[in-house]
Amino acid sequence: MMNAAAASQQQPPRPEGGTVETFKYDNRIVRAFAIATVIWGIVGMTAGLLAAVELFFPAANLNFQFITFGRLRPVHTNAVIFAFVGNGMFTGIYYSLQRLCKARMFSDKLSWLNFWGWNAIIVAAAVTLPLGLTTSKEYAELEWPIKIAIALIWVAFTVNLLGTIVKRREKHIYVAIWFYIATALTVAILHIVNGLEVPVSLWKGYSIYAGVQDALVQWWYGHNAVAFFLTTPYLGLMYYYLPKAANRPIFSYRLSIIHFWALIFIYIWAGPHHLLYTALPDWAQSLGMVFSIMLIAPSWGGMLNGLLTLRGAWDKVRQDPVLKFMVAAVTAYGMATLEGPALAIKTVNSLSHYTDWTIAHVHTGALGWNGLLTFSVLYWLIPRLYSTKLWSVRLANYHFWIALLGMMFYVIPMYVSGITEGMMWKQFTRDGFLQYPNFLETVQQILPFYRLRAIGGTLYIFGVWLMAYNLWKTARAGVFVPEEEVRAVSYRSQAGAHSEPAFTHRWLESKPILLTGLALVAVLIGGMIEIIPMIVVKENVPTISSVKPYSALELLGRDIYIREGCVGCHSQMIRPFRSETERYGEYSKAGEFVYDHPFLWGSKRTGPDLHRVGGKYPDAWHYNHLDDPRATSPGSIMPRYPWLFTQQLDTTSLTARIGALRRIGVPYPPGYESKALDELNKQAGKVVINLKVGQIKAAPDREIIAVIAYLQRLGTDIKLAPKPVAESATAPRAAN
C-alpha cells in the first residue's frame, strides 16, 4: 500500500498552463456546525439519560407531564439523530466538500440558511415534542409545519451541495461526494413521502396512509433514515477523514465503487424487516428479509475498505486518538451491520423484536459508529480550524476509553435484558401454560440492566464533556482561520486536457448530473416496488366488515394516547405466535387497522401489547391504573398521568378532525360532525356510570374519560364478526 507521497508521485500529470484561480474556503460555517454538534450532543444524550433513569425510577419525571418517558423518548431520538448527528454530518460535509471540489461552497447565504434553519427546527422540536405535539411515527414525530420547514431547509442544503459540485475545479467527483449526493436525494424523498399528512390545525395532522400501508411507508422511511441519514453521509466522512487522519489513500477505490452502488440500491428495500410476523403481507416481509441479508456484503465491503486503509499504519493507531476513535467507529459499524441482517432473519426476529435487543443494536450503531466517528472528525478538525495542536492528547485518549467503557456498560446489559425478556415472554411450563403470565415478572427481571445502562450513558456523556473542554481549550490556544486562501486550476482549462471514454465509471465521475440521476433511480426502484403494490392491490389489506371508524370520544382518546407517546412502550400488534395469542389474545389482522391514521403498532414492549386490551379490564381499573400504575400493577415502571384527571377534554377541533379523516377515506357518514359532540357526551356519560360501579366519581369532560373509551375499544371490532374468508386464506402460519 502506497503512502501519500508515493500516491501523489503516481498521479497522472495535472494539466499545465491552465488558468490558476485564487479563492477561499469558508471555515466559519464549519465551525458553527461543529459547535452545534457538541452542544446538541450533550443535550440529546442527557435527555436519553433522563429517559433511561425513568425506566427504573418512574417518579423521576416528578409528575411533570412534559418529561414523561413517552414524550422524552422522541426528544432524545430526534436530538441525537437530527441535532447531534445532523450537525456533525454538516460539519464534515461542509469542510470536505470544499476541499474535494476545490471550490468554496456554492452560496454563503444558503450555507447560513442551512445552519440557522436546521438549528431553529431542532429548537422547535425541543419545544413541541415535550408539549405532546407529535405524529407518533418514529423519527418522523414532528408535526406538519415543522416537516415543511425541514423540507425547505433540506432543499437549501441540496442546492448548495449540488451547486458546489457543479462549480468545482476538480474534474472527478471523489467517492465521499457520491455518498453525500445519495444522502441529500434520498432523505428528501423519504421525508416527503412519509410525511404526507392532512392538516387538522396548525399543530395537528393525520397521516394520509392508514394501518398496514402506513406501517410499510413509515418503516421504509424509518429504516432508510438509519441508512441515509446515519450511514451514507458518515461513510462519505469515513472515505475523506480516515485517509486524511492516517495520511494514506483509501485501500481500494474499486471496492468503494461497488460498495456505493450496491449499498444504496439494497438499503432501500430492507425496511419491511421492521415488520416481520406482523399483519404486513408475507411477500413484503420476505423481500425485506432477503435484501437485509444481502446488505451484509456491501456494508462489510465498506468496513473492510476503511480498516484496510490502515494496513501498515497500525502503529499510528496506538498513539493517535483520532485514529483510535475512527477504528472503533468503523468496527462498530461492522458489528452493527452484521447484527442488523441477523436480526432481519424471521426466526431471530421472533425473539428479538419488541425487546431491548433492538435498543442494544441501535446503540451499537449510534454510540459506536456515529458517536465515535463524530468525535474523531471534531478532534481532527478543530485544531486545523484554529491552526494549532490539540490542547491535550492525553485527555482525548481518556475520552476514548471512557466512551468505549460507557458503550460496553450500555450495550451489554441491553443484550442480556433483551434476550432475557424475549425468552421469558415465550417460556411455557410443562403443562402448556405461560411460565410468566404476568408481564411485570419480566419487567422486574430486567430492572438491574436498566440501572447498568444508565451508568453506561453517564460515562459516555462524561466523555463528551471532556471532549468539549479539550476542544474549547484548543480553540483558546489557537487563532481561528475564518477563510483559507487557496489556488487551483480552473475546471474549464482542465476540461480540454482530459477526454473521458464514454460510459465508464471515470466518465460518470465527471458528470454530476448523470451520477445524481442514476443514484436517484437506484434508490427509487426499491421503494416503488414495495410501496406501490401495497397501496394499489386491495388483496394486501383484506377488509373486515365489522371494523368501524372510531367514535368521536375514542378518536380524541386516541389522539391523547398519541400525545402521551404511549406507543413508545406499548405495541398494538399481536404476532401469530402461541406465546403471544396466549398472553394477549387473537393475533392482529391487517383489516383491523384500515382506519388507523397513523398506525400505532409500536416497536418496543416496555409494557404489554394493548391491541386486545379492550374489554379486558373494567373502566375503573384503567382509571386507577393511569392515576397510579403501581396501585393496580405492583412493580410497574409506568409513570403516573395525574393531568389526565384535571385537564378538560378539548372538543373544539372535533369537527376538523372528523372532516380531515373523512378526506383521507375514513367513512364517517355525511353530517356526522353535527351530532358528533352529542354522541361524545353520551359515550362519556356511559364511562362515568361504569366508573361509579367501581366507586369512582369522575367528571365526564376530563381527558381520562376519552382515554378509557379508546382503550376499551382496542381490538374489539373483530369479536363482532365471523372470520372473513379472505382473511383466513391469507392468515400467516402460527409458530411458537
Place this chain on the structure above:
Amino acid sequence: MNELIDKLGGIKAFGIFSICLFVVVFSASMILAFCLKKPFLKSMSALPLEEDSPAQAKNSNTPPL
C-alpha cells in the same frame, strides 16, 4: 396500474424481479469498477491527501496532535 401489476402474475413475481434487478446493478458496478485503469484509481484514491491550502501545508510539518 392495478391491472398492470395483476398481469405480472401476482405480486410475488416482484421478489424474483427484484433479485434479478439487483444482480444487474451489482454486475454493472463490478464491470465498471474493474474496467478502470490503475493510474486513475491511484489519483482518485489520493484526492483527499492533497494539501488543502498553503497554510495547511505549513502545518503539516507540525501535526495538530
